[in-house]
Amino acid sequence: MPKIVDAEARRQEVVQAVFRIIASDGLERASLREVADEAGLAVGSVRHYFASSDELLVFSFASVIDRISGRLESALLAVEGETPGSAGQHAAVLNLLGQFLPLDEELAVDACVWMAFRHAARIKPVLAAEAERSHRAVAAIVGRLIILLSPGEAEARQSLVTEAERLLATMDGLCMHALLQPEWMTAEMCSDVLTAHLAAFAPVPATP
Numbered sequence: 001m002p003k004i005v006d007a008e009a010r011r012q013e014v015v016q017a018v019f020r021i022i023a024s025d026g027l028e029r030a031s032l033r034e035v036a037d038e039a040g041l042a043v044g045s046v047r048h049y050f051a052s053s054d055e056l057l058v059f060s061f062a063s064v065i066d067r068i069s070g071r072l073e074s075a076l077l078a079v080e081g082e083t084p085g086s087a088g089q090h091a092a093v094l095n096l097l098g099q100f101l102p103l104d105e106e107l108a109v110d111a112c113v114w115m116a117f118r119h120a121a122r123i124k125p126v127l128a129a130e131a132e133r134s135h136r137a138v139a140a141i142v143g144r145l146i147i148l149l150s151p152g153e154a155e156a157r158q159s160l161v162t163e164a165e166r167l168l169a170t171m172d173g174l175c176m177h178a179l180l181q182p183e184w185m186t187a188e189m190c191s192d193v194l195t196a197h198l199a200a201f202a203p204v205p206a207t208p
Contacts, residue, residue, distance in 0.1 A: 011059070022113045027120050035056065061134075065114070071099045103190065111179060
């Protein structure tokens with residue numbers, strides 16, 4: 001009796017192989033043959049699910065976007081559940097922003113893969129649509145966070161947009177710095193930088 005293969009599970013196995021390759025050797029090595037070897041599959045098996053390297057890369061980019069945005073959405077719900085201006089809300093905000101950063105092994109792989117795809121989209125048109133979706137998804141969540149932290153400025157739309165872009169730029173810089181200099185840009189240092197940044201428009205609650 002032939003073995004029944006869960007197609008979605010097999011696609012995710014292949015995607016995880018793509019992620020491992022990108023995290024260790026870069027996006028350039030993520031060919032169908034290299035991915036098949038990493039996943040322990042024949043090239044023909046990978047082609048059964050992805051007709052080309054481009055199709056595999058687009059699917060993998062979409063997967064990492066969905067993973068990151070899903071974590072951010074869950075973290076934003078936690079922020080919304082806290083009392084505005086409280087220590088609990090501050091902790092929830094730091095947790096949300098930490099989802100962008102390589103603070104543990106899983107987050108580090110996702111951050112590395114996400115950054116690699118975003119950079120590659122500049123010269124690979126096939127990735128452009130997902131790169132745009134990635135930016136819009138993250139910007140929307142950051143925008144909602146800024147509104148939560150600045151309820152008195154709800155009418156000052158341009159100010160909120162500027163703050164959202166400033167926070168996005170900070171997160172991109174922190175993520176890259178933490179990936180390149182993990183010994184210096186530790187989780188504690190990232191938290192200190194974020195706390196200082198947030199204090200500019202949302203004062204940190206005093207410790208009881």
